[in-house]
Amino acid sequence: MDFGLTEEQELFRKTVRDFAEAEIAPRAAELDEKGEFPYDIVSKMAELGLLGLPIPEEYGGCGADMVTYCIGIEEISRVSASLGITMAAHTSLGCMPIYLFGNEEQKRKWLVPLARGEMLGSFGLTEPEAGSDARATKTTAVLDGDEWVINGTKVFITNSGTRISGVVTITAVTGENEKGKEISNIIIPHGTPGLEIAPPYRKMGWRYSDTRELSFVDCRVPKENLLGERGGGLRAFLRVLDCGRIGVAALSVGLAQACLEESVKYAKERVQFGEPIGKKQGVSFKCADMYMEVELARLATYKAAWVADQGRRYTREASIAKLFASETAMRAASAAVQIHGGYGYIEDYPVCRYFRDAKILEIGEGTSEIQRLVLTRHLGL
Amino acid sequence: MNIVVCVKQVPDTSDPDTEVHIDSTGRGVDQSKFSFVINEADNYGVEEAILLKEKHGGEVVIVSIGPEAANQVIRMALAKGGDRAIRLEDEAFAFSDVYATAKILQSAIKDIEFDVVMTGCMASDDGYAATGQTLAQLLGVPHAAYVKSVEVIDEKTLKVGRELEGGLLEMSEIKMPCVLTIQTGINEPRYASFKGIREASKKEIKIMDLAATGLSSDEVGENGSLSVLKGYSMPEVGELAEILEGDASETSTKLATILKEKGLV
Structure with missing residues (x-):
């Protein structure tokens, strides 16, 4: 080891x-x-x-x-x-x-x-009425001759509306099979007529990333743009999400690390009652907890990445890493603002931004609740 | 065009945790909590060498005196485009002054068919600002110091701009082979790409100890030095501080006047 x-x-x-x-x-x-x-x-x-x-x-x-x-x-x-x-x-x-x-x-x-x-590139999974319940996808792709005709709406799609956005892969219902909906993945190049890109959302955090709603109105792409097997869309996106969860876990570790560093710096500088506030255990213990949790989140994330590098399935590890790291980041951001007091609530200090950037980590790529659901299934519950 | 770049690993002074404490011998600084980086001016030297190589071909050789930990600085230079490296390490090198340091570097460089040797114009830790010049003397080649621009005129000649007071550029021609000590700001140093880092791990770092340099122990370290480090002392605190008094507009005017008088703005 x-x-x-x-x-x-x-x-x-x-x-x-x-x-x-x-x-x-x-x-x-x-x-x-x-x-x-x-x-x-x-x-x-x-x-x-x-x-x-x-x-x-x-x-x-x-x-x-x-x-x-x-x-x-x-x-x-x-x-x-x-x-x-x-x-x-x-x-x-x-x-x-x-x-x-x-x-x-x-x-x-x-x-x-x-x-x-x-x-x-981007991936379009979530819809207005299909969030955690991704199987509720309503977007349809109907084969018309040599073309798929796509209709529907995708929401919260990162990287989908920049000048350099080139392609979005979406999930769409392509028919019915014995299990019900047949869901497939289809590649949609930007610039395809019928792909309509909404203005960017006004987000709480992640404010200079590009996130938009996409609408497909009789959007036609060649038959060859089917990605993977027809009907294999659900299985495919679950594997894609494993990788996405490792990414969000790593993002969380970086953000939590920044919260820790800013907190320690401020705790050394800020003097109250005649000494730096970092001398007070009410503050220093918060930093110690943050330090520990960031390290554990990093370990869980690298472990998941390591399992992936061994060529094994890492659904369980990615879920643990994403859940723990994102909640660590949120706790760290909250503690960092608390340590900064009123200064943490204004944009003059970066922890204010970190706090706004942290919340989405517990939501995107499967909410904390969905991660717990994944883990309960691994426990056979 | 073959270029040798001398690089030095120095403490990262931008790291807020880098506090300077004199060690128990009195002749050194406690480095146990330091993080290390490439000397800033050397970083510009690496970039200038790689830019010249990209334009005119040839080889860039990185040379450094330092412990195994200095490999990180060397690998980074290789990741940016250096071709191979030599690291000189021996206990006998400790306490070398500028002259002894230049002898050690010269021992590694003399067997390389170089057109240009580049060093940073100054190291941020000891600040001697004389290694390049001494090295030129030992190699028997001309040098130019505080170089802020380099242009190839022909196979034998470079046109170099030297930065003088107030940013004035002194342009002169220099015959190769030569030594240039590079001033910061001459270029915009690149970041190593992931592919560069991957390739760097396959490039050679040749290790040379005292025996490999062909020098004797009397020629390096304290014995081989012209000046001997006797000790460090911390500055006295507080006596030169000037407290400005008055309201904000008065104090800011006074501060601006002082900064201007001192030539700091």
């Missing part, structure tokens, strides 16, 4: 940290306030290889392991949750479905530019 990182992973962490601190941190507050998608930073992230880490080199990616992928998301998210989710959603949800289930032609056509970071 070896908990150490390789020299390659350590160097990668350092380079991403340097990049995030120099190129993102000075602009994070302003970007958040304006809600502007930073194309220039995303383009630099692509140059570093951050938009295709776990995709093999032959398909335009880096061929990195999942642990390295987590380190990358963690370090970006330590400075910017918005860019953390941009990177994680693009990779886990944009690239992975095509990598895992695409045929060679689909990989050449879509995965290569995605993994190189030349375009952003």
